[in-house]
Amino acid sequence: MSEHFPIIAITGSSGAGTSSVMHTFENIFRRENVCAAIVEGDSFHRYDRAEMKLRLAAAEREGNTNFSHFGPGTNLFDEVEELFRSYGETGNGLRRKYLHDQGEAAPYQQEPGTFTPWEKLPEDTDLLFYEGLHGAVVHDKVNIAQHPDLLIGVVPVINLEWIQKLWRDKSKRGYSSEAVTDTILRRMPDYVNYICPQFTHTHVNFQRVPCVDTSNPFIARDIPAPDESFVVIRFANPKGIDFQYLLNMINDSFMSRANTIVVPGGKMELAMQLIFTPFIWRMMERKKRATQASREGN
Numbered sequence: 232m233s234e235h236f237p238i239i240a241i242t243g244s245s246g247a248g249t250s251s252v253m254h255t256f257e258n259i260f261r262r263e264n265v266c267a268a269i270v271e272g273d274s275f276h277r278y279d280r281a282e283m284k285l286r287l288a289a290a291e292r293e294g295n296t297n298f299s300h301f302g303p304g305t306n307l308f309d310e311v312e313e314l315f316r317s318y319g320e321t322g323n324g325l326r327r328k329y330l331h332d333q334g335e336a337a338p339y340q341q342e343p344g345t346f347t348p349w350e351k352l353p354e355d356t357d358l359l360f361y362e363g364l365h366g367a368v369v370h371d372k373v374n375i376a377q378h379p380d381l382l383i384g385v386v387p388v389i390n391l392e393w394i395q396k397l398w399r400d401k402s403k404r405g406y407s408s409e410a411v412t413d414t415i416l417r418r419m420p421d422y423v424n425y426i427c428p429q430f431t432h433t434h435v436n437f438q439r440v441p442c443v444d445t446s447n448p449f450i451a452r453d454i455p456a457p458d459e460s461f462v463v464i465r466f467a468n469p470k471g472i473d474f475q476y477l478l479n480m481i482n483d484s485f486m487s488r489a490n491t492i493v494v495p496g497g498k499m500e501l502a503m504q505l506i507f508t509p510f511i512w513r514m515m516e517r518k519k520r521a522t523q524a525s526r527e528g529n
Contacts, residue, residue: 232380233319234521237514238359240315240366240375242272242433243385244426245300247392252385252437253362255503260360263511268356270314272363273329275307276300280344299414301364301421308373311365315378318352318359325349358514367429376432381510384433391441391455393448412449435506438463439496460496463487464506472506480505 232238239256243249253269260267278286283305290298299305310325317324328347330336336343352359367376367384376382387395393415400406400414430436439462441455466472469490477492478484481502484494494502 232378234517235525236318236320236322236359237357237380237518238315238318238361238378239267239381239383240361240379241383241385242363242366242429244364244392244422245396247385247387248395248439249362249385251500252383252503253360255500256360256507259504259508259511263508263515265511265515266353266355266357267360268318268326268352268358270326270352270359270361270363271329272311272361272365273331274327274346275311275363275365276329277305277307279329279346297417297420299418299421301418301425303370303425306365308365308368308370308375311361311368312373312375312378315359315361315375319378322356323352323354324359326352357518364426365429367432368425369428369432370425376429380514381507382433382435384430384436386430386436387439388441388445390445390448391439391460394445394451395454397448397451398454408449434467436463436465437499437503438465439499457496457499462494462496462499462502463491464494464502465491477502477505 241249241252241256243252256267257269259265276283283300286305287298290296314324314326327349328335328339330339330341330343330345330347332343336345339347341347361379365375366379367382369376386392396415397408397411400411401408439460441460443455443459445451445455465488467490474486474492477494478486481494481498484492484498484502487493492502
């Protein structure tokens with residue numbers, strides 16, 4: 232953690248909705264005139280799309296049916312931690328981009344599913360913002376979770392998470408239901424061992440809970456709408472959180488535990504704006520004071 236160079240990390244599984252949270256933060260950064268270095272977790276996969284397919288086929292031939300994007304063998308955990316450590320100490324580090332589709336790949340004259348070369352982060356950013364699968368991993372000698380100043384988990388209930396993944400991969404990526412289901416099953420051990428444990432390290436968790444029947448996610452025809460759900464927001468340390476203010480500002484919200492507020496699904500972005508804007512203010516104020524103290528010390 233660093234007063235000079237703060238880090239915010241959003242972590243969640245594939246299909247959990249972390250990208251939507253990233254857009255909310257981008258709105259906050261724009262409104263508050265905060266210059267953030269944006270890093271996407273997909274850029275820290277070990278293999279590009281073509282090589283991942285080859286590795287997956289090889290694993291299946293060897294009888295390994297649990298080879299997935301979620302585990303340490305297919306991700307650069309050391310490089311993620313090094314980026315966080317370096318940024319916290321110096322305000323810089325290395326990143327690259329993963330080019331998901333033709334639109335992202337065209338400006339780089341590369342194929343979709345490939346990585347851009349590693350490059351330094353922009354100079355003079357206010358904070359580092361990470362969004363991806365592994366922002367709070369603790370594994371062997373790697374402790375990524377120790378570095379961010381603000382760690383946020385996005386964790387829909389599992390059936391809703393599967394519905395979101397099925398809908399996205401079928402409608403936007405052209406996969407069949409059977410292919411997506413196979414991916415979910417293959418990832419399950421790594422999901423249990425490397426995704427779920429992260430949410431014990433997060434400072435705030437957002438869990439969307441549908442109020443409609445999702446008992447069989449594999450036959451769902453659409454994603455439950457925000458107004459058909461609630462969002463459970465849990466604070467690891469509720470000290471300093473003005474729950475009464477949140478209750479007054481967000482209609483139909485209520486407290487379920489001393490550290491947990493429940494809001495209507497359609498109010499999730501508003502809740503994030505109300506909760507995290509003061510966090511950003513405090514981060515920037517601490518950064519300003521730390522910078523001023525360093526100048527005076529010199």
